[in-house]
Amino acid sequence: xxxxxVDTQQVFDWISDIPDPEIPVISIKDLGMLRQVEFDNNNYVxxxxxxxxxxxxxxxxxxxxxxxxxxxxxxxxxVKLTYEPAWTTDWLTxxxxxxxxxxxxxxxxxxxxxxxxSTAETVVCPRCNSKxxxxxxxxxxxxxxxxxxxxxxxxxxxxxxCH
Amino acid sequence: xxxxxxxxxxxxxxGDNALILGHRLSEWCSRAPFIExxxxxxxxxxxxxxxxxxxxxxxxxxxxxxxxxxxLAYRRPEPKYFNHLITEQPNGDFAHTIARQLYxxxxxxxxxxxxxxxxxxxxxxxxxxxxxxxKYHLQHAADWTIRLGDGTEESRNRMQKAISDLWMWxxxxxxxxxxxxxxxxxxxxxxxxPIKALWSNHIxxxxxxxxxxxxxxDYMQTGSRKGIHTENLGHILSEMQYLQRAYxxxxx
Ligand SMILES: [Zn+2]
Numbered sequence: 297x298x299x300x301x302v303d304t305q306q307v308f309d310w311i312s313d314i315p316d317p318e319i320p321v322i323s324i325k326d327l328g329m330l331r332q333v334e335f336d337n338n339n340y341v342x343x344x345x346x347x348x349x350x351x352x353x354x355x356x357x358x359x360x361x362x363x364x365x366x367x368x369x370x371x372x373x374x375v376k377l378t379y380e381p382a383w384t385t386d387w388l389t390x391x392x393x394x395x396x397x398x399x400x401x402x403x404x405x406x407x408x409x410x411x412x413x414s415t416a417e418t419v420v421c422p423r424c425n426s427k428x429x430x431x432x433x434x435x436x437x438x439x440x441x442x443x444x445x446x447x448x449x450x451x452x453x454x455x456x457x458c459h
Numbered sequence: 460x461x462x463x464x465x466x467x468x469x470x471x472x473x474g475d476n477a478l479i480l481g482h483r484l485s486e487w488c489s490r491a492p493f494i495e496x497x498x499x500x501x502x503x504x505x506x507x508x509x510x511x512x513x514x515x516x517x518x519x520x521x522x523x524x525x526x527x528x529x530x531l532a533y534r535r536p537e538p539k540y541f542n543h544l545i546t547e548q549p550n551g552d553f554a555h556t557i558a559r560q561l562y563x564x565x566x567x568x569x570x571x572x573x574x575x576x577x578x579x580x581x582x583x584x585x586x587x588x589x590x591x592x593x594k595y596h597l598q599h600a601a602d603w604t605i606r607l608g609d610g611t612e613e614s615r616n617r618m619q620k621a622i623s624d625l626w627m628w629x630x631x632x633x634x635x636x637x638x639x640x641x642x643x644x645x646x647x648x649x650x651x652x653p654i655k656a657l658w659s660n661h662i663x664x665x666x667x668x669x670x671x672x673x674x675x676x677d678y679m680q681t682g683s684r685k686g687i688h689t690e691n692l693g694h695i696l697s698e699m700q701y702l703q704r705a706y707x708x709x710x711x
Contacts (some may be wrong), residue, residue, distance in 0.1 A: 349588050350509020379513065382583030382591070433495035434524045434595050435502035439509075443495060 297436045300335045301370065307340050308333040309324070310368055311441045314360045315430045317353045318438050318455075321399045324357060328387030331378065331386040339374045347459070348439040402429075402444065419455045421446035431455075460637060462645070467521045468541070468581070468638045469648060471531070472684075474514035475542035478532055480563060480693070481507030482699055486550055490596035496651050500556070501597060506592040513585045533703035545628035547691045551621065554614070558621035560600035561665065566632045567593045569657045570649055578646040601665045602704055610668025615670070622666065623674050630679025632658070638684075 311333075312325035324330045324344070331343040342361055346354050360376045365373050385404035388396075393403035402422045418427050426448040433443040441454040460468075484504035491497035515528035523530040533672075545563060550556045572588035573595055633655040642648035666673050682688065702709055 346509075346588075348506065348592065349513055350505045350507075352505075357497065378584075380580060382584060383589040390460070434501055434599055435495070435499035438500055439505055439592075443498075449689070452547050457595070 297377060302368075304333045304335055304340065307365065307370065311361050311364050313344065314357065314364060317356050318378075319396060319399060319442070321395045322392050326389055326392035326395070329357070339372045340370060341374045341376055343376045343378050345378050345381075347383050349379075350439060368448060383459070385456065396456060400453060401441065404456045404458040417458065419430060419444055421449060421451060422453055423451045424449040460641065462641065463521060464522075465638045465641045466647065467518055469642055470514050470518035470521060470582075472638075473608060474511050474518055474528075474531070475540050476546050476563075477507045477514060478511035479540070479542040480546040480559075481505070481511055481549060482546075482695055483546065483559075484556075487556065492553060502532070503560075503596050503599070505591075506589075506596070508590050510585065510592075513588075517581050517585070517604065529703075533700045537688055537696055540688065540692060541683055541686060541695075542692075543628070543631050544680055544683050544689055545625065547689060547695060548625065548628060551624075552566055552617060554617040554621035555624065557600055557603045558625045559617070560596060560677040561604050561622075561662070562625060562629050562632070564597035564600050565658050565661050565665075566654070568597050568661075569654045570651075573649045573654065577648070582647065599621065604665055605669040608666070608671040618669065619671050626674035627677060627680050631681050631683060634681065634684060636684055649690055674693060 308330070312330060313323045314330075316322050316324055316327055316329070319327075323389060327347065329344050329347060330363065333343075333344055334341045342355070344361075354377065361375055361389040362373055365371070396403045400422050402419050405417055418430050419431075420427055421429050421444075424446060426446055428445050430447060431442060431444055432452070434442045436454050440457055440459075442457055443452065444455050446453045474631050481504045484507065487497065487500040487504075489497060491500055510529055511532070515531045517530055519526045524691050535551040544561075548555075548559060550559075575583055575590060577583045577586065604618060604622075607614040609615070610618075611645060611647045633651045637650055639648045639651065643650055663673050679684070
């Protein structure tokens with residue numbers, strides 16, 4: 297019989313700084329992907345939610361969680377994937393958005409900006425803060441980003457889509 | 460038909476639509492007109508395959524016979540697939556791919572907006588995820604339809620031809636049978652009658668802006684609800700299922 301050796305909050309804290317594989321300056325907690333840790337039926341159940349349905353990073357994040365907790369001698373861990381409630385960029389903290397910008401990715405504004413056929417949102421260049429930017433493509437190097445370029449400083453950059 | 464059987468069938472249909480269109484779009488990888496478009500089409504393909512995975516996983520859970528989403532994707536023969544015939548139509552030229560995307564994304568936009576309110580919590584959650592992705596797909600398709608339709612004589616002719624060629628596959632999107640009707644009663648399925656009107660309006664709006672003609676009401680192809688497909692699906696499956704057929708239970 298395995299008992300609960302440590303507090304679930306402690307477990308949460310240990311894994312909360314695992315970086316997002318695509319944007320390593322941001323943790324899975326900052327992103328809002330790490331939802332909760334419970335103790336159930338002799339297992340620590342870690343609930344994570346994907347940013348996109350086909351987010352290929354989920355398996356990697358699961359492995360990171362298992363590996364990290366293994367270092368703390370915790371192996372009775374189950375990682376649960378939930379789609380509900382659906383992840384939204386509104387869960388990104390202001391701090392996370394700032395880290396994203398400093399990393400060179402324009403952070404999302406708020407989720408309502410992805411309304412169908414609304415006028416395109418203004419995306420600010422993460423390099424020179426110019427609002428004079430153009431979308432190159434709605435789809436970028438990963439499912440969660442689109443491609444932009446800055447008309448003023450000429451920097452091409454990625455924008456984390458509003459969701 | 461029990462409610463469980465109806466729900467299983469409903470999930471299979473939605474999952475198959477996503478899987479087969481996802482496979483079709485992936486065929487554009489390295490063949491698109493330019494790199495950003497290559498990324499766009501393959502990104503959309505990935506969205507579809509992710510959605511298929513979630514839906515087929517749920518279908519397997521509902522069925523409860525111990526199958527996985529992979530068993531459902533790779534071990535069924537052609538007549539056990541229930542994707543709309545339009546999803547299996549060949550990519551054709553770029554205009555045909557865009558016309559197919561326009562018809563399907565417009566449908567999915569209204570469909571998933573409504574499915575988000577389903578009383579089935581899992582379907583509602585998958586829908587609220589899907590709808591965010593579908594908005595991007597629809598804007599992409601509408602932008603291209605307008606750009607090509609309102610473009611050169613060559614691009615306009617090709618776009619008009621694609622819109623007309625694919626028209627006969629659009630009627631099937633709105634067919635309802637006992638699966639839909641019984642789930643609709645319980646607030647699980649989407650009522651496709653109001654969706655059809657919304658769809659027609661939006662398509663008309665995009666085509667007008669693209670200076671293209673809306674096709675006339677005409678004979679519509681049907682069959683997928685009964686597992687009857689065009690010859691295209693067999694070719695898709697022979698490629699998609701090759702590995703699992705040649706090396707059953709292969710894992711990587
Ligand atoms: Zn700039």
